[in-house]
Amino acid sequence: MQDTLSQTFSALADPTRRAMLAKLSKGEANVSDLAKPFLKEMSLPAITKHLKVLEKAGLITKTRSAQWRPCKINGIALKNAADWMEQYRVFWEESFDRLEAYLKTVVPRKPGKGTKNARKKI
């Protein structure tokens, strides 16, 4: 049994599942709606399994309505993952700052129109 965060991240570590979440972010959808874009590449049971992974990770909720299974996205699990990432924000902002600082040494700010011959001004 995996911890919750590992389960969330490993559910997100698949492009098919992320595409399903993207579709669900536009509104509820049945299994067959979600399956449609992938049926050339994989079978319906494969889709069922992907949805089960998302459901176990708490990323979606599946309900029943006659023979359909409307699914909807569930924000909480995503929030937990996002909160975990948040503690590292300083690292990507700092590396952005370094990139920005570097770019300033290569191309001076406000070099007039365009950047052609900009270095001449240094």
Add this chain to the structure above:
Amino acid sequence: MQDTLSQTFSALADPTRRAMLAKLSKGEANVSDLAKPFLKEMSLPAITKHLKVLEKAGLITKTRSAQWRPCKINGIALKNAADWMEQYRVFWEESFDRLEAYLKTVVPRKPGKGTKNARKKI
């Protein structure tokens, strides 16, 4: 070959690797520094493999200094994952709002000191 985002998320889907990132968020560390908390549970080659996963995902950078391999955290890959998550923020904020709204129906706002007997005021 996996896409970049899948590689990032699957690297994050392991508590040992997340703990290593947590350690690296306090500053650079060698392989053996990173290994120390885990050597009761797993061998050094297992650690090497975890670090390789993090490195391939671009989450850390490993350099060389004599026989040591100082590692440092690399913000960019984390930023890409965080940027992906950002598009779903509305879903977790909305579910937080629903929770908040619900709580207001159960416990009224400003119920005086403490919440004991608060419902009497409804």
Add this chain to the structure above:
DNA sequence: GCTATAATTAACTAAGTAGTTAATTAACTA
């Protein structure tokens, strides 16, 4: 050159994951 330390590589195993096809369940519809 010998020895200790740091880390990796090789070869292997056990368990988990992603997919398949065939069969089954469940609900609606004529």
Add this chain to the structure above:
DNA sequence: TAGTTAATTAACTACTTAGTTAATTATAGC
């Protein structure tokens, strides 16, 4: 009740992952 649609379950295969132990590489220091 027979047929159709929606989805799942079962049983299986191929591949990947996470770990192991034993051997190896590379550097430092005496």
